[in-house]
Amino acid sequence: TENIFVGITSDKLLAKKRAPELLETYEQREAAALEYMRQVNPWVTLSSSPLTDPNIPPLCATVEEFDAIVVSEETVIGAEQINLTRKELGFHPLVIVVVGLLTSSPQFQDGSKLSSSELRMRESHS
Numbered sequence: 723t724e725n726i727f728v729g730i731t732s733d734k735l736l737a738k739k740r741a742p743e744l745l746e747t748y749e750q751r752e753a754a755a756l757e758y759m760r761q762v763n764p765w766v767t768l769s770s771s772p773l774t775d776p777n778i779p780p781l782c783a784t785v786e787e788f789d790a791i792v793v794s795e796e797t798v799i800g801a802e803q804i805n806l807t808r809k810e811l812g813f814h815p816l817v818i819v820v821v822g823l824l825t826s827s828p829q830f831q832d833g834s835k836l837s838s839s840e841l842r843m844r845e846s847h848s
Contacts, residue, residue, distance in 0.1 A: 725767045727788070728755050729780050732772035744846055748772060782816060783807040790817040 733748045746754070756768050773780055782788040783804040793801045798820055805815040823835040 723766070725769070726759060726763075727781065728752075728759065728768065728770040729773045729782070730755055730770055732774045734774060735776070741843055741846060744843075779804065779807050784811065786811075786813045788816060789814075790819055792819045792821060794821055795823050 730748065730752050733745075736742060736745055739745065752770055752772075756770060759766065759768055771781065782791055784807070786808075791801050791804060798818065801816065801818045805818070808815060825835060
């Protein structure tokens with residue numbers, strides 16, 4: 723409620739996404755994420771850094787002061803792995819807050835998840 727750290731996927735990790743040329747830069751995505759967080763809660767202290775390598779534990783795994791992690795349904799396994807790392811280090815486990823996935827537009831009746839790749843492809847064809 724007082725301090726929020728935002729891990730933002732680095733450009734390197736997004737290089738194999740569909741239509742990478744349509745991706746915003748790390749700096750643009752970082753600015754947008756932090757601005758959104760400021761609009762939600764202007765009194766919170768924000769910090770961020772890039773997530774650069776899936777084989778290197780993120781800061782929340784190796785810094786004891788973290789209390790919680792917010793993840794999507796698709797990344798719960800990663801949060802559980804973070805808690806295993808924290809346990810090995812003698813830290814308390816993080817509270818894992820899972821945010822559900824949004825489904826695609828009602829025009830697509832298959833109920834597939836809404837993805838940034840899908841949105842970029844739609845935008846590039848409009």
